[in-house]
Structures are given as C-alpha cells and as structure tokens.
Amino acid sequence: MENYLNENFGEVKPKNSSEEALQRWRKLCSIVKNRKRRFRFTANLSKRFEARAIKRSNQEKFRIAVLVSQAALQFIHGITYTVPEEVKAAGFQICADELGSIVEGHNVKKLKVHGGVEGIAEKLSTSITSGISTSEDLLNQRKEIYGINKFTESQVRGFWVFVWEALQDTTLMILAVCAFVSLIVGITTEGWPKGAHDGLGIVASIFLVVFVTATSDYKQSLQFKDLDREKKKITMQVIRNGYRQKISMYDLLPGDIVHLAVGDQVPADGLFVSGFSMLIDESSLSGESEPVNVNAENPFLLSGTKVRDGSCKMLVTT
Incomplete structure (x- = not known):
C-alpha cells in the first residue's frame, strides 16, 4: 500500500x-x-x-x-613492541631484529608505528642531516648492539682437501688398480725388488699427477679469494658528525647516512631518506628484471641491489 x-x-x-x-x-x-x-x-x-x-x-x-x-x-604489526633492556641501556630504542623485520619485510605499517624514517633515525640515536657521532666509544657501543656490516667469511680449503679431490679422478683410480695388480704379478713372477719396478713406477706417476693437480687448484683458489676480497673493497660516501667522508662498506653501522648515485651498489639494508628518480635493480635478489621505484611511499633498500637511476640519501638499518 x-x-x-x-x-x-x-x-x-x-x-x-x-x-x-x-x-x-x-x-x-x-x-x-x-x-x-x-x-x-x-x-x-x-x-x-x-x-x-x-x-x-x-x-x-x-x-x-x-x-x-x-x-x-595492532598486535600483528607490533604496536606493543618493547625495547630490550640491553638496547635501552645503550641509549637506543629499537633492536636489530625489529629493524630487519621492517626493511626485509617491506612492512609499511610497522614503519609508521615507529614514526616513519625520522622516527627510526631518532630511535637509532642519529640525525638525518649530520649522521652519527665519530666518538670511538659510541661507535664501539653501536657495534656491540647491532654488529658490523660483514658476513662471516668461509674458511679457505686446505691443501690436503685438494689432494683428496684429485684422488677421486676415475683415471687415477684405474691406474692405482693396475699398479696393485702389476706389483702382485711382478713380485710373484720375478721376485723383490725386480718385479716391483713397473708397479712402483705407476704409483709414482699417480702421486706426481695428484700433487701437481692439487697444487695448481690450491693456488687458484687463493687467487680467487684475493680477487673476491679486492672486489668487495667498496668505499661509500657517508655523513658523520655533519661532514661528508669516504669509508669502507664494512665500516658502515646502523644510523649512518649514505649517499647513493647511479651505478652504486646498496651496501646494506636501509631506508630512503631523500632523493629523486630512484630506480633500483633487484634482479640479484628477486630475479625480476623490472627496476623498482624507491621513494617516500616505498622507502626500502636491500643490500646487494644496484642503483640504476637517480640518487638519494639512505639511512642504514642493518
């Protein structure tokens, strides 16, 4: 109705x-x-x-x-985050695990909870404009809490490891069997030492080949190790105590402000502070050939990636 x-x-x-x-x-x-x-x-x-x-x-x-x-x-994104006592005692307000979860996980919500990039810088006791202090005590304290920007290098393989690998050659194994058979037959038919000449000659040849091969491989591994060490000696432009200076990427610490330009390798995980037209090549990590645009909305920078275009200032986190 x-x-x-x-x-x-x-x-x-x-x-x-x-x-x-x-x-x-x-x-x-x-x-x-x-x-x-x-x-x-x-x-x-x-x-x-x-x-x-x-x-x-x-x-x-x-x-x-x-x-x-x-x-x-609120629970999932860590609003109830509590600072560990040792971190708080050192004068910082955020731990390395929390920093890693923010940057590696591209967690924008958790980043906002901590006050954005400025909030993270404040909790790391650093300044976006002047960087960290160069006081030796403060640097050592920062190293104790967050560690250094260096992975534990694998130990160089010893010479005897290469000897053992050389002995695994199939041809040498066949020669060793032949030497053993020759020794048995020779000693049985002609007696010792006349019947052992052929077998011992084969054994000597085997040892000569093994040691030459092992020596060559061992020297080559040392050369590659030195070459890799030289390749990793990358210097970065950072701001400390308000002054721009060059330091090794291994000396970077959380809180450092790093300048990045075209062609640079991102030396550590960090956050975009300021810059323009930043395109990052993450193919070494994700396999994607398409560059990633890094800006204030997507401020995450990962170690090992390369700057394809633009320039910026980065706050080192881990």
Whole structure:
C-alpha cells in the first residue's frame, strides 16, 4: 500500500506520524468491525519493529567485528613492541631484529608505528642531516648492539682437501688398480725388488699427477679469494658528525647516512631518506628484471641491489 501511495500520490506529503502514535490509534480502534481487514493496507508495525531490531543487532555485530580486527592488526604489526633492556641501556630504542623485520619485510605499517624514517633515525640515536657521532666509544657501543656490516667469511680449503679431490679422478683410480695388480704379478713372477719396478713406477706417476693437480687448484683458489676480497673493497660516501667522508662498506653501522648515485651498489639494508628518480635493480635478489621505484611511499633498500637511476640519501638499518 505504501508503494502504491508513493507511485500515485507522490505529491501529497505524508504526515509522518510516529510509530508510537500509529500504535495508540490502532488500539483505540480495536472495536472496529473486521479490524484485520480494515487495516490490511496500512503499515505493518510489528514487521517494522522486527526489522529495526535486526538492524540494530547487525550494527552492533559489525562494530564488534571492527574493534576486534583493529586489535588484531595492532598486535600483528607490533604496536606493543618493547625495547630490550640491553638496547635501552645503550641509549637506543629499537633492536636489530625489529629493524630487519621492517626493511626485509617491506612492512609499511610497522614503519609508521615507529614514526616513519625520522622516527627510526631518532630511535637509532642519529640525525638525518649530520649522521652519527665519530666518538670511538659510541661507535664501539653501536657495534656491540647491532654488529658490523660483514658476513662471516668461509674458511679457505686446505691443501690436503685438494689432494683428496684429485684422488677421486676415475683415471687415477684405474691406474692405482693396475699398479696393485702389476706389483702382485711382478713380485710373484720375478721376485723383490725386480718385479716391483713397473708397479712402483705407476704409483709414482699417480702421486706426481695428484700433487701437481692439487697444487695448481690450491693456488687458484687463493687467487680467487684475493680477487673476491679486492672486489668487495667498496668505499661509500657517508655523513658523520655533519661532514661528508669516504669509508669502507664494512665500516658502515646502523644510523649512518649514505649517499647513493647511479651505478652504486646498496651496501646494506636501509631506508630512503631523500632523493629523486630512484630506480633500483633487484634482479640479484628477486630475479625480476623490472627496476623498482624507491621513494617516500616505498622507502626500502636491500643490500646487494644496484642503483640504476637517480640518487638519494639512505639511512642504514642493518
């Protein structure tokens, strides 16, 4: 009935009586003959009350669901992060594990929780403009808490390892069997020492080949080790005590402000501070050939990647 009135008498404004007034009016008309038929085209107040109750119930459920999800997100993204005592005692407000989870996980929400790049810099006791202090005590303290920017190098394999590898050659194994058979047959037929000459000659040849091969491989491994060490001697432009200076990438510490330009290798994990047109080649990590645009919205820089275009200042985190 309400739809019919709206379609045919839309210009007539309803009185908009309250539901309580309509209910009182119907109670007063309870003596009307065939009351059910009389009010069949009027609004069904019981259904209205039921619909309103369902609506209120759904709104309350939705509100509770939103509150629960917000609480879960706060827990997941580490809003309840507590600083370890040793970190706090050293004058810092964030630990290495938390920094790693932010940068390696590209966790923007957790970064915002800590106050963004400026907040991270403050918790690392550094300045975006002047960098960290060069005081020896403070640098050592920073090294103790966060470590150094260097992986533990694998030990150089010893000479006898290469000797053992040379002995695994199939040809030499066959020659060794032949030498053994020659010794047995020669000594049996001609006696000692005349019958052992051929077998001992083969054995001497085997040892000569093994030691020459092992010596060559060992020297080559040492040369590759030195070459790799020289290749990794990369110097970076950093700001310390407000002055720009060059230091080895192995001397970088969390809190350092590093300048990056086209062709540079990102020396450590860090956060974009300022710059322009930064394109990072992450193919060495992800295998993707498409460069990644790094800016204030996506400030994460990973160690080992290369700057394809642009320049920036980076805050070292791990």
